[in-house]
Amino acid sequence: MIDLENISFDHCIKCTVCTIYCPVARVTHHFPGPKQSGPDTERLRIKNPELLDDSLRYCTNCKRCEIACPSNVKIADIIQSSKWKYFKKKFRIRDYFLSHTDLMGSVAVNYATLVNFFTGLPPVKFLLDAVFLIPSKRTFPKYARGTFRKWFRKYAQKKQAAFGTRVTYFHGCFVNYNDHSLGKDLVTVLNAMNIGVDITRERCCGVPLIANGYIGKARKNARYNIASLQKAVVDPGSRIVTTSSSCAFALKYEYANLLEMDNSSIFNQLNYITRFIYDQFQAGNAPPMKPVTIRAAYHSPCHLERMGGVIHTIDVLRRVPGLELQILHSECCGIAGTYGFKKEYYDVSQKVGGALFKRIERVRPDFVITDCETCKWQIEMSTPYKVLHPVNILARAFER
């Protein structure tokens, strides 16, 4: 059967530009690059799905190829959808755990200390490596105790009613299970800007599910999220923000392009946080900030690049007094969500990130700043530097 939803491969003029910019093709010849994996072989897969190359699995879905393509070919989308359309599904416990972040998170947060302790133990790491094919060299993100939602309900929710303008916050799994501080900082920042924060019902945005081929589940989550968020934005003036560039990317682009869901009802009102703050600053809502005296290197995540959101983050950060910002050459960190957690891709993942890590070391910053949680893990694991989110910085600047 031929599914003709994404026929953008038809526009490819074989210019090879995408392959120049693919960070994976650059480091391993196991991956022949976006041109060959995307438009070239998609034509063949349409003819006969048996012509599917295993090498497709190497694509990290970083979308850098799409940014480079002069023909508007949705190369990465073609590759992702081929992965789940044509690969026979093999159930892998590891992939299941890695991708069902909300399920894992909701269990782990109750035993956070234990889980963190165990996943850090060498024998456990060895086991993970041998049995689950999760590389032992990889450090696991720590789980927080309790969820962000609990904290929010208990300590923050009541105060929000006082604000005339409020936005809905899609916090995502990372804030909910791993790092409450980012969510807390967001409340601080928006409150300082005289904006209240609401949360609504949400499920994992689906990024890890998509990457691991759980498309059915991803669609289900997408449907749930669209329905829930839609309610929050009936009023055309209302806004939804996320602090995860990947969640924002999924909600805005992957839902429509890859999962073929209609998200037009939320598309224009949902944005990654720095875009929202940028607009507020532009409109004059820019409360005074105090200097922060930080030397930081900024790394732009691939998906934010794809959304064109990097300019907003940079602009917002540049307004923070005392922040000495070094913009790193735009490069993929290599983790690509759950990709770097898999043994078979670990080396590739680290090689892809190699250039970035070197650049960071050359800058020797106090901190690295980036918008994406998985980039954060990767950089923290591979360099000695701590990684902050732009909102963490703003929170410091706005703190009273």
Added chain:
Amino acid sequence: MKRIETDVIIIGGGATGCGTLRDLALRGIKAVLIEKNDIASGTTGRNHGLLHSGARYAVNDLESAMECIAENRILKKIARHCIEDTGGLFVTLPEDDPGYHQKLVEHCRYARIDCEEISIGKALRIEPNLNPAALSALRVPDGTIDPFRLVSSNVLDAQERGARIFTHTFVTAVIQEGSRVTGVRCHDTGTREDFEVYGQVVINASGVWGQRICALAGVELKMFPSKGAMVIIDYRINNVVVNRCRVPSDGDIIVPGDTVSLIGTTSKKIDYSQIEELSIDDSEIEVLLADGEKLIPNISRTRVLRAYSGVRPLIAVSGDVDGREISRGIVLIDHAARDGVEGFITIAGGKLMTYRLMAQMTTDLACKKLDSSRKCSTHREPLPGSELKSMPGKHIKFFSGIPQSVVGSTLYRHGERVRQILSLSKRNYALICECEMVCEGEVEYAIRHLNVKDLVDLRRRTRIGMGPCQGELCSYRAAGLFARLNVATSAESNGMLVDFLEERWKGMKPILWGDGLREAEFTHWIYQGLFGLGDVNLPGEEESL
């Protein structure tokens, strides 16, 4: 002048001629084939590639229909790697006469063509891109046939059994002794040498050019050429052959051919003097695309790769005029009986897919003239590459390390011969044509074993330059390989490159818009802007750098 002796001489390297060469070889008869251009460069390489079930002819031409279904079954056994058993649909659109459906069912039954009435829902499951407004659907055992592979494997088998073939060689005269044809005079366009071939029987299998060959032998045979145009779209938009269920007319078949789909055809009488330079009018293209779109609406959103046309060699047996009305029946003429010229046979008409039958009939007649009693075995003997039912999985495992898409594509093109083509050396499987996955090993194999003399020949054997980029990257690479493999001089390679790009251009010109135009602009930039290929013969400039 060089002189070659043989038993049988065949003029024309289309399916008919090459099929006859193989049949003769299988019967142990010495034969030489002369082709003025490349094998399958005539009508054989310029048709729709439909392995008819016969259903299309069932209503109007029962004899053809029955020939088709018989050959259809044979080819599915002996030419596995050249055909695809896709199945076909006949669909009735709202504007079509609904009565034709029933008529077709009845005639098919009579001709013993399996013809199953299926629901529209089922038809859409089989062919998701079909126009959902269709009223009714029939399923028939249509398939597709790749003429290039078919002809090439016939020749390969014949050569391996001792037959000889001269491509890029014109027959310029038919040599006669009294009322007997004894040989032909040939001109090799590569070496520019003339030579003669002598034999007891000369077979004129030169298709639409047959009238001229007959004239060379002093025999009159009138042919009415009828031109048919087709367009190729970028990818395989349908998986089964889709026919319009109506009295055969323009633009009513869409055939999936390897990685692409072909919409066809039109039918237009042309003057015999025009058979060399076929042009395609914008109006023909519009008709094809408009009608194609009715069957498969997505066609309007798809890039058109090329347009081309072929000429049907219709022989004036009856005084007919319109190309489609008369039977495309097989015409076998023993000129001894018809015109009193001994040792000369003309075979023409028929179809690509009846080539084997035509070859058998011709060889039988030739055998009679040679007093040979050897029987035909082409209906049993699989073609080289088709010996076994190919199991891609097996080969993909065997060649693990080479991308599946490369192994699969090579296997698809060469069948079991893939084992002689691919090897695990990195050099071997480096891609030359990235659209159709043609690797260096396949290029080398084709050049060394498949009578390839230039880039256009290479394209017919491998599909190089036949994908969406129409030769943008691969033509330079392949031209370079000719020089690197020492089968052509650098100057010859340069010339081939120019010829190849011009040959590709012919098919692109009529459909030059959209992404095709973008592609052409890019390719023109590379070859003219970047390489200055058009200036290659410029005399040197005087001033210094």
Added chain:
Amino acid sequence: MNYDCLIVGGGFSGLTCGIRCQGAGLSTAIISAGMSALHFSSGSIDLVGYDHERKIVYRPFEYLEKFTGAAPDHPYAHCGVETVRESLFFLKDVLAAEEMEIHNNGDENHFHVTGMGTLKPTFFSQRSVFNSAISQAFARKAKIAVLNFEGYRDFYPELAITNLLNNSLFRDVEISTGKLVFPDYGDPQKNPFEYRSIDVARIFDTIQYLDEIAEQIKREAGDAEFVAMPAFIGIQNYKKHHQILQMLTGKLIYEIPALPPSILGMRLDDALKSRFAELGGVLIAGDMVKGGDFRGGLLDHVHTQNYGTARLRAKAFVLSTGSFFSGGLVSDARGIREPIFDLRVSATSPRSTWHSPQFLDRKGHPFLEFGVETNGRLNPLDAGGNPVENIFCTGALLPHYNPIREGSGGGVAVATGFHAANQIIKACG
């Protein structure tokens, strides 16, 4: 989002315009949907190489003085020859600021060798393609060795040499060939036979392989004083590493542009983008301008694929969206259009008049001369035929010139980008 100048299309023309505007203090943004034609170009900048009979032009400025008088619609005529000259030397300075050396032969064209061994007249070239040492070596008829990596599929020295030797300039020159072997990467996964120029360039970028490559070059080149290789000698560290190689081998090392991607062109692209960023310009990559709204005959704002309903405002807009290839013009079976604003285009009809009968036709193809009709200020015309005074069209989007036949692609891109910038600076200042 608000800018003084918003440029749609980040190719050669858009970048030149952006650097000029940002450099003059205007807040400038460039939105570009994908990588530009620079990634395929020879990396030499052609001003005008051939006259209307396709005879070689040796003194381009002199030629243009006469030519523009006779061709008032030609983009060079809109700019004026003085501006053309100014723009080119502006560009040379811009690239110098990025430590990229560009060489010209005074006011005259020079030749560079193509991948097919033909010679092309051009105005500016990179150091590894043209400099005084190279032209002296040519004049001396120094012995040349054309070297290539064994099995590299994107360059065939045999083909080039045959054509070179056919050229009277090279008649008595001794040309040899030689094969290099890729240095051992320690990476058995790689298939060197599938390397593209970019992969090789990355090898040359890595200092540790240079010694080995230099040894091979010395061995293979023998006593040739001049070594030509496909253009892949580094992309990030090309300048330094090219010099090191010359030093290690004691030979002049020349680069020949080969199949895309073009390393020489990408170096230009890198340098221009980096200059623009250093000046503080904003480059929004991977987004496509979809349309815009007009107010009082002027373009008020544009919107893009990624930013949805957000409006991007500017005082002046530049359209440098290229030709068909880059999507600045689109065509279907019926006609040609400018897709963003549906501006008036200059094109012929019917479709059969868009192309020439031969692919390598010496007259070139008419479709290359199609584009958006403008006045002398490069303002396009709206549906009513009135100029839109705050839009400027530049580069390959413009009609009435044939970049390939004239050998004028890069020059027109630079000159018109510069000409537009000058007017914008005047208007905003």
